[in-house]
Amino acid sequence: MDANVTLYGFPGSLCSQKVRLALAEKRVPYRSRIVDIELRLQNYEPWYMRLNPRGVVPTLVHGDRVVTDSARILRYVDETFEGPPLVPDSSDGRERMTGWIDQQDRLRMRELSYASFRGALGLVLRRVSMPLRLSKLRRLRDANSDLAQLYQAKIDDVREWRAAIAKPVEIAGIRRELEVVLRRAERQLGECTHLAGDDYSLADVAWTCVLARLEMTGLAPSLWAGGRSPRLEAYYARLCARPSFTKADVWNAMPRGRARLALIRSIRAGSRAEGRER
Numbered sequence: 001m002d003a004n005v006t007l008y009g010f011p012g013s014l015c016s017q018k019v020r021l022a023l024a025e026k027r028v029p030y031r032s033r034i035v036d037i038e039l040r041l042q043n044y045e046p047w048y049m050r051l052n053p054r055g056v057v058p059t060l061v062h063g064d065r066v067v068t069d070s071a072r073i074l075r076y077v078d079e080t081f082e083g084p085p086l087v088p089d090s091s092d093g094r095e096r097m098t099g100w101i102d103q104q105d106r107l108r109m110r111e112l113s114y115a116s117f118r119g120a121l122g123l124v125l126r127r128v129s130m131p132l133r134l135s136k137l138r139r140l141r142d143a144n145s146d147l148a149q150l151y152q153a154k155i156d157d158v159r160e161w162r163a164a165i166a167k168p169v170e171i172a173g174i175r176r177e178l179e180v181v182l183r184r185a186e187r188q189l190g191e192c193t194h195l196a197g198d199d200y201s202l203a204d205v206a207w208t209c210v211l212a213r214l215e216m217t218g219l220a221p222s223l224w225a226g227g228r229s230p231r232l233e234a235y236y237a238r239l240c241a242r243p244s245f246t247k248a249d250v251w252n253a254m255p256r257g258r259a260r261l262a263l264i265r266s267i268r269a270g271s272r273a274e275g276r277e278r
Ligand SMILES: N[C@@H](CCC(=O)N[C@@H](CS)C(=O)NCC(=O)O)C(=O)O
Pocket: 013, 014, 015, 016, 037, 043, 055, 056, 057, 058, 068, 069, 070, 071, 110
């Protein structure tokens, strides 16, 4: 474990998974600090807002460098650390990679996920967690005048998030955008084995986590699995078979049984070893 690299993230967060996957692919040792974004909402605490002014995970701290935003962190990890290169050599490949990362970034996966989680968890996330988020943010805004603007921006962000997940039309729009991009990916995979070319790249890191999220939320069968997009399905199977998928603990299902208890304990403890028992 390298005390010089710390990843502030949350086990189930898609953006944190992207960064964990890139670190696993590059074989970078790091210290993991869990920021609970679901129950205790530690991402809204003043110490964390000072680190990541948008109040989101992940944040990578390397020495005295603080890097936020998962797409930027992916590039930083590739440029800074030794290990297999995750950016194509050719300018065409680099352009394709950037295109796929941007398309991933534009998808509103947070809104789609929260609208799609089923059962009691879904209800709690939609009905209970949103008012709690807003009341905590308002309280912290009023108590921390130096951060008031950041808190106000986060309140606006959470309001939009809450409004979006309550509007089926808006969620259907996000889903349609996703369908278009997935069809494009199916075509692309007819030309090369990975999204940016024949080598694995940061684009595949990002899309591994999106496809896993769609599997976890039960959306995969109606979007790309079950023979709908055979190339994408085979590609996803190859991504899941990479050792990094397990090492980085990319979630394609909710943890259950002992794994769930271990997860709750590690969230309480605030840090955890890399990887999760399945
Ligand atoms: N563009 C940012 C988005 C980060 C983001 O939305 N993170 C989510 C988890 S995947 C989060 O922290 N949500 C909690 C919140 O917004 O309160 C990135 O890629 O890092």
